[in-house]
Amino acid sequence: MDTPALHPAAQTLAAEHDRGELSRREFLTRATSLGLTTAAAYGLIGVAMPSEVRAQPAQGGTLRIQSDVRALKDPRTYDWPQMSNFSRGWLEYLVEYQRDGSFKPMLLAGWEVNADATQYTLSVRPGVTWNDGTPFTAADVAFNITRWCDQTVEGNSMASRMASLIDPETKQAIEGAIVATDDLTVTLTLPTPDITLIAGFSDYPAAIVPQDFSGDPMADRKGTGPFVPVDLEVGVKSVMVRNEDHTWWGTEVYGGPYLDRIEYIDFGTDQVTHFSAAEADEVDMLYESLGEFVELFDSIGWNKSETITANTVVIRTNQNAEIDGQKPYSDVRVRRALALAVSNCEQACNFDPVTG
Incomplete structure (x- = not known):
């Protein structure tokens, strides 16, 4: 655009x-x-955009990633990012959130927002196709945003991100709020301002599914991405391979796809096991490393990739817990003191001082 x-x-x-x-x-x-x-x-703001310096990727090969391997379900009900890390090989996103905090168009080519953030004009990236060869159009985008608005679907976390587009009485998208005005344009008309929609489009349950989606990504295996899943054994391993039958739209934008195969291997939750797997050359990449293990992986020469994220600390005191024969948390004054001791400037804390 x-x-x-x-x-x-x-x-x-x-x-x-x-x-x-x-x-x-x-x-x-x-x-x-x-x-x-x-x-x-x-x-x-008068700042030069940082340039990315990357080594020329080698073509081919297998990447082995340590990660929980979980069953897949309707992406709008995803409750673990590990699910999306696997399915994003074929189910892609409208927008991608970058390390510097910016939002980058993906299946969208761009968007415009009016002055009071009550109307969004979404431009669909031209030339994108599903892996069955059919064109990806504005109708697909409108279909996905509409299904995200369905509050009657249990576990649909996307509904909370699309609240400004939902009719509270019908619990569905407001009639006329989501319109595909042509093959490559979707117009969103909101009753109240909302500057959070683009961020919602980038979140991990916002994977784009086809209009004939059955509810099971492994059953359909239809998407716009460069890979296709070939195996999923919950708690053990999941595998996707480069889709040789599909010309990926992203090659001209991002380059690649370079890998032949990506494997997610479940070593459980113990980081000692993860470290042992790395030392034994059983994995090439970790889903995450925490605490003292960051330095341990540094010590064996692994490259570190960092992204700033937010965390919420949740405190739930047990009013029946005994310490030295006493129940300190049964006293509401102790619970209130704990709540007052939290600096909300540094962290978010969900704590009810009355119920604990």
Whole structure:
């Protein structure tokens, strides 16, 4: 799509950044969610966009990843990111969240947001096809956003992200709010402002499924991505291979796909086992490393990849717990003191001082 006009809020966001009221990361998140390209957002604050220096990938080979291997289900009900890490090989996303905080178009080519964030114009990337050869169109995008709005589906976490598009009485998408105006354009019309939709599109339960989706990604195996699943044994291993029968749209944008095969291997939750697997050359990559194990993996020469994330600390005191013959948490004053001791500037804490 053409470069969108500068959003009215962009200059305000840039000024807040310049005054130190917004971090660069938060500025990039807000500015790109309003439709600015990442390059334009960096330019608005007078900063050169960082260049990515990468080694030329080798073609072919197998990547073995340590990860929980979980059963798949309807992606809008995903409750573990490990599910999406596997299925994203063939079920892709409208938007991709970047390490610097910006949002990058994926199956969308871009988007525009009006001044009060009550109308979004989504431009679908041209030339994308499903792996059965059929074109990916605005109707597919509208179908997915509409199904995300269905609050009657148990476990559909996408409904909370699409709240501004949902009729509270029908618990479905507001009639006329999601319209495919042509083959490559979707217009979203909201009754109230919402600047969070693009962020919602990038979250892991927002995988794009075909209109004939059965509810089981392993049964359909239809998607827009460069891989196709060939094996899933819960708690043991899952495997996907490069789809030789599908010309992936992303080659011209991202390069690749380079790997022939990706394996997710479940070694349980004990990081000692993960470290042993790495030392024994049984895996090439970890889902995550925590605490002192970060330094241990550093010590064996593994490359470290870091991304800033947020965490919520949840405290649930047991009012019946005994310590030295006493039940300190049965006293509401102790529970209130714990709540008051938390600095909400540093972390989010879900704590009920009355019920504990």
